[in-house]
Amino acid sequence: SASNAVLLARREAAVPRGVASAAPVFAARAENAELWDVEGNRYVDFAGGIAVLNTGHRHPKVIAAAKAQEDLYTHTSFQVVPYEPYVALAEKLNELAPGDFAKKTLLVTTGAEAVENAVKIARAATGRSGIIAFSGAYHGRTLMTLGMTGKVSPYKKDVGPFPSDIFRAPFPDARNGVTVEDALKGLETLMLTDADPARIAAIIIEPVLGEGGYLPVPTEMMQALRAICDTHGILLIADEIQAGFGRTGTWFAIEHTGVVPDLITVAKSMAGGYPIAGVIGRAEVMDALQPGGLGGTYGGNPVACAAALAAIEAIDSEGLLARSTALGEKFRARFAEIGARTAPYRMWDIRGQGAMLAVEFVTDFETAMPDAALTKSVIAHALKRGLILLACGMHGNALRIMVPLTASDAIIEEGLAIFEAALADALA
Ligand code: PMP
Numbered sequence: 001s002a003s004n005a006v007l008l009a010r011r012e013a014a015v016p017r018g019v020a021s022a023a024p025v026f027a028a029r030a031e032n033a034e035l036w037d038v039e040g041n042r043y044v045d046f047a048g049g050i051a052v053l054n055t056g057h058r059h060p061k062v063i064a065a066a067k068a069q070e071d072l073y074t075h076t077s078f079q080v081v082p083y084e085p086y087v088a089l090a091e092k093l094n095e096l097a098p099g100d101f102a103k104k105t106l107l108v109t110t111g112a113e114a115v116e117n118a119v120k121i122a123r124a125a126t127g128r129s130g131i132i133a134f135s136g137a138y139h140g141r142t143l144m145t146l147g148m149t150g151k152v153s154p155y156k157k158d159v160g161p162f163p164s165d166i167f168r169a170p171f172p173d174a175r176n177g178v179t180v181e182d183a184l185k186g187l188e189t190l191m192l193t194d195a196d197p198a199r200i201a202a203i204i205i206e207p208v209l210g211e212g213g214y215l216p217v218p219t220e221m222m223q224a225l226r227a228i229c230d231t232h233g234i235l236l237i238a239d240e241i242q243a244g245f246g247r248t249g250t251w252f253a254i255e256h257t258g259v260v261p262d263l264i265t266v267a268k269s270m271a272g273g274y275p276i277a278g279v280i281g282r283a284e285v286m287d288a289l290q291p292g293g294l295g296g297t298y299g300g301n302p303v304a305c306a307a308a309l310a311a312i313e314a315i316d317s318e319g320l321l322a323r324s325t326a327l328g329e330k331f332r333a334r335f336a337e338i339g340a341r342t343a344p345y346r347m348w349d350i351r352g353q354g355a356m357l358a359v360e361f362v363t364d365f366e367t368a369m370p371d372a373a374l375t376k377s378v379i380a381h382a383l384k385r386g387l388i389l390l391a392c393g394m395h396g397n398a399l400r401i402m403v404p405l406t407a408s409d410a411i412i413e414e415g416l417a418i419f420e421a422a423l424a425d426a427l428a
Helices: 006-016 060-070 083-095 111-126 142-147 151-157 180-193 220-233 300-317 319-342 372-385 409-427
Strands: 027-031 035-037 042-045 105-110 130-134 166-169 200-205 235-239 263-266 279-280 346-353 354-359 390-392 396-399
Touching: 060 142, 060 300, 083 279, 083 300, 111 142, 111 200, 111 235, 111 263, 142 166, 142 409, 166 263, 180 220, 180 300, 200 220, 220 235, 220 346, 300 319, 319 346, 319 354, 319 409, 354 372, 372 390, 372 396, 372 409
Parallel strands: 130 166, 130 200, 200 235, 235 263
Antiparallel strands: 027 035, 035 042, 105 279, 263 279, 346 354, 354 396, 390 396
């Protein structure tokens, strides 16, 4: 088959540069936490296809369920002829989601589509139009969700203007000078200056900020948001697209705070590698739109529904929630060791929740400026040595861990050893 270089040249000629790839190699096959490129090089995968593979590449139960479904039918469109896997997945999600009340679930195909639909549902249910999102948020690349995404470059550059009635509040990031008190003050000010709370349909927040840097929302912040929403009749939307399905050690990251949202957006690791997403919410809120107001040709594809049911079953029966918590502790301890040994004062912060973990690189002890160049170099060296890593953060200087929760201890240790060697390369 073709070499990485040949495929890269074809890709550059045929695919727009706007779709960037982190790794300049092409996949040939993958299994659990390992991937092989077209030249036969093997990689340990700490990126999991951007937090999609909590159950690993090609989990046997996921593959078997998808294949069994393919032998029955692969598409009818739920809007033409409905099928049980859609209903069964909705029932399962209604049962798993926090909240002691009746719930309903809409299935769509991508995370951005889930967020778009959460906004539509919130607007229809409240009769209001305003949406409040946070700095550093990532909610997608469609125009509404891009408007809600709180980072200019590379996402929002050159493609505005964005839909109106989207407001921005500061995300609490104490280390960068924004305490919970500051963030709430900012929200209060926003509601006085621009965002009339009586016109706000929803506040949307990632319970652990994902693309923005793997920052958990402090419990007191989440509680305050719930109280503000209750006071003003605003719906609280938890965007669990990256943090959900065991990444943080619970089914949904917001469970760590005890706060119950009105709507939850899900995608990624819900289906172990198949494109499916959803909005879970209070039944009466979910029913706000009239028949025909929700949907799409492909929404809740039956093969993806079958895969999701199997992935959820695997997370449950294989103890992956507890595994996530244990992996988080392991990564914290090993990153602290590696930092002290190989890069003193350059690994500034190790943070996150469960196995949704990131480490931030800085220039030096004194100024502690974000060091995106070092982060990039570590990623490039790691790839050469056989480890797939991905960055995140407002300054591109955080390395995030999205390794399959099914990875063996041996593979995790192998990846960590490659990481340390790559770090040494980058600093040499
Ligand atoms: N919300 C969050 C929190 C995400 O992490 C992402 C994807 N990184 C999205 C929404 C958008 O999902 P998709 O890429 O499937 O549209």
